[in-house]
Amino acid sequence: MKSMFDELFSGLTQARESFEPELAPREVGVITSIATGIAKVSGLPGVGYEELLKFPGEIYGIAFNVDENEIGVVLLGDYWHLQAGDEVERMGHVVDVPVGQNLIGRIINPIGEALDGKGKLVTTERRPVERPSPAIMDRAAVSVPLQTGIKVIDALIPVGLGQRELILGDRQTGKTAIALDTILNQRGKNVLCVYCAIGQRASGVAKVISTLREQGALEYTIVVVTEGNDPPGLAYLAPYAATSIAEFFMEQGRDVLIVYDDLTHHARAYRELSLLLRRPPGREAFPGDIFYIHSRLLERATHLSEELGGGSLTALPIIETEAQDISAYIPTNLISITDGQIYLSPALFELGVLPAVDVGKSVSRVGGKAQRAAYRGVTVDLKLSYAQFEELETFARFGARLDDSTLKMIEHGRRIRACLMQPEFAPVSMVEQIFVLVALTADLFDDIILEDMPAAEKLVRDAAVNVSDELIERLNSVNKLNEEDKNTILTLSRQALIAFSSDLVVKDQTSGDAI
Numbered sequence: 001m002k003s004m005f006d007e008l009f010s011g012l013t014q015a016r017e018s019f020e021p022e023l024a025p026r027e028v029g030v031i032t033s034i035a036t037g038i039a040k041v042s043g044l045p046g047v048g049y050e051e052l053l054k055f056p057g058e059i060y061g062i063a064f065n066v067d068e069n070e071i072g073v074v075l076l077g078d079y080w081h082l083q084a085g086d087e088v089e090r091m092g093h094v095v096d097v098p099v100g101q102n103l104i105g106r107i108i109n110p111i112g113e114a115l116d117g118k119g120k121l122v123t124t125e126r127r128p129v130e131r132p133s134p135a136i137m138d139r140a141a142v143s144v145p146l147q148t149g150i151k152v153i154d155a156l157i158p159v160g161l162g163q164r165e166l167i168l169g170d171r172q173t174g175k176t177a178i179a180l181d182t183i184l185n186q187r188g189k190n191v192l193c194v195y196c197a198i199g200q201r202a203s204g205v206a207k208v209i210s211t212l213r214e215q216g217a218l219e220y221t222i223v224v225v226t227e228g229n230d231p232p233g234l235a236y237l238a239p240y241a242a243t244s245i246a247e248f249f250m251e252q253g254r255d256v257l258i259v260y261d262d263l264t265h266h267a268r269a270y271r272e273l274s275l276l277l278r279r280p281p282g283r284e285a286f287p288g289d290i291f292y293i294h295s296r297l298l299e300r301a302t303h304l305s306e307e308l309g310g311g312s313l314t315a316l317p318i319i320e321t322e323a324q325d326i327s328a329y330i331p332t333n334l335i336s337i338t339d340g341q342i343y344l345s346p347a348l349f350e351l352g353v354l355p356a357v358d359v360g361k362s363v364s365r366v367g368g369k370a371q372r373a374a375y376r377g378v379t380v381d382l383k384l385s386y387a388q389f390e391e392l393e394t395f396a397r398f399g400a401r402l403d404d405s406t407l408k409m410i411e412h413g414r415r416i417r418a419c420l421m422q423p424e425f426a427p428v429s430m431v432e433q434i435f436v437l438v439a440l441t442a443d444l445f446d447d448i449i450l451e452d453m454p455a456a457e458k459l460v461r462d463a464a465v466n467v468s469d470e471l472i473e474r475l476n477s478v479n480k481l482n483e484e485d486k487n488t489i490l491t492l493s494r495q496a497l498i499a500f501s502s503d504l505v506v507k508d509q510t511s512g513d514a515i
């Protein structure tokens with residue numbers, strides 16, 4: 001009979017034979033020095049460029065300078081507790097972010113940590129933050145408009161899905177407001193939005209988020225945030241991480257809009273990191289590859305071909321200029337990378353012309369092809385009249401004596417400007433915009449005194465509410481506005497203005513007499 005000892009012994013032998021130790025190599029180095037957002041690490045000769053490294057206290061870093069004896073690491077978290085001699089571990093992969101449906105409506109940081117107090121993100125997939133942009137053969141032409149809901153942009157500087165349109169201007173000129181209004185206008189249009197705040201004040205970011213929430217836009221928006229006091233590494237990473245999140249949806253065939261607010265802070269964060277890493281500085285102390293960090297980011301925005309699902313990623317990068325200098329280093333870089341720019345003028349802002357878009361300095365290089373045909377018939381005249389007005393207005397300021405036709409042009413231009421003005425968070429539908437533009441080009445507003453213009457413009461927009469579904473369909477189609485529809489719009493607009501005639505002096509278009 002087997003003794004208890006034998007049973008125990010055979011059990012132990014079996015356990016020993018089936019034991020397989022879980023061995024995983026760990027490559028560990030040490031911090032040799034640490035400075036603002038940067039750590040120098042030695043003892044990790046096999047580290048690859050942009051590989052993720054783990055520091056004590058769950059802090060991560062990216063290997064940026066990969067030298068033979070020492071690597072320069074950009075830190076991605078609160079690093080105050082780190083010191084020379086601490087252990088650093090290789091992670092064996094590059095930085096990645098969680099992606100997926102569960103991110104919609106969430107506020108996260110660039111490494112995928114939730115900032116909204118709604119608990120940890122639950123996703124199954126992760127994507128590297130840096131990815132090559134789609135090849136030319138994988139791209140389709142920009143052909144579908146992205147309605148911003150801002151009259152001056154949709155009419156004169158249209159943006160298409162898959163386009164990259166720069167928003168630039170001095171500080172406090174309404175840059176964020178333009179981007180925010182565009183996001184608000186995507187409600188019900190099946191365009192997903194990603195708002196990436198880079199190095200901004202916490203109060204500014206909180207304001208944007210509360211606006212998105214109040215206006216019901218957070219339901220279809222993902223917010224990626226780095227604040228001004230975060231380490232520069234996080235600010236550098238933010239736009240790439242946000243783009244990877246957006247690309248996930250684009251590759252599922254969806255239309256995505258991404259706002260980078262703003263890339264001036266991004267360029268500054270990269271300059272700070274490069275100087276700390278002792279990379280050679282160039283113009284304005286920026287490193288030599290400053291163009292490349294933005295070009296490789298914005299090249300990822302595109303309209304994918306039908307074979308790849310036909311999704312699109314439209315980018316609205318924002319840049320802050322100093323003293324209206326649009327030919328400074330970073331603004332010119334971005335102007336040359338993007339497909340057009342919307343320039344916001346502080347002079348117009350001070351005059352109360354809001355949004356302060358300077359039409360003369362703004363351009364959309366591909367959006368015109370994507371613009372709805374209904375706009376095209378009316379905006380050609382408008383652009384010309386507005387350009388002439390801006391030129392003539394300068395002369396009028398000197399008190400020069402002007403002939404009747406010039407005065408008429410100036411008065412017409414003033415009404416165009418009044419019609420294109422718009423408050424924040426009040427996007428205008430395409431049909432309402434067409435009504436205002438048709439009425440403008442037919443000179444319906446020319447006899448209305450300037451002070452009454454906001455009320456008159458609103459009446460014309462209100463007239464658009466009751467139009468037939470067939471007319472709305474025709475306005476949305478690829479065909480130009482036909483004469484019959486134009487006349488319907490004009491009749492409705494005239495009626496709307498006549499109804500206001502107790503306050504306004506409206507002249508009948510045919511007789512020229514006051515009604």
Ligand SMILES: Nc1ncnc2c1ncn2[C@@H]1O[C@H](COP(=O)(O)OP(=O)(O)OP(=O)(O)O)[C@@H](O)[C@H]1O
Nearest residue numbers: 170171172173174175176177178354355422423424
């Ligand atoms: N269309 C508008 N109507 C009324 N007010 C506006 C409009 N656009 C912007 N504003 C106001 O102008 C101010 C500046 O706007 P915003 O913060 O968008 O500018 P910014 O250029 O992004 O500023 P910053 O330089 O701080 O990033 C805000 O107080 C905003 O409410």
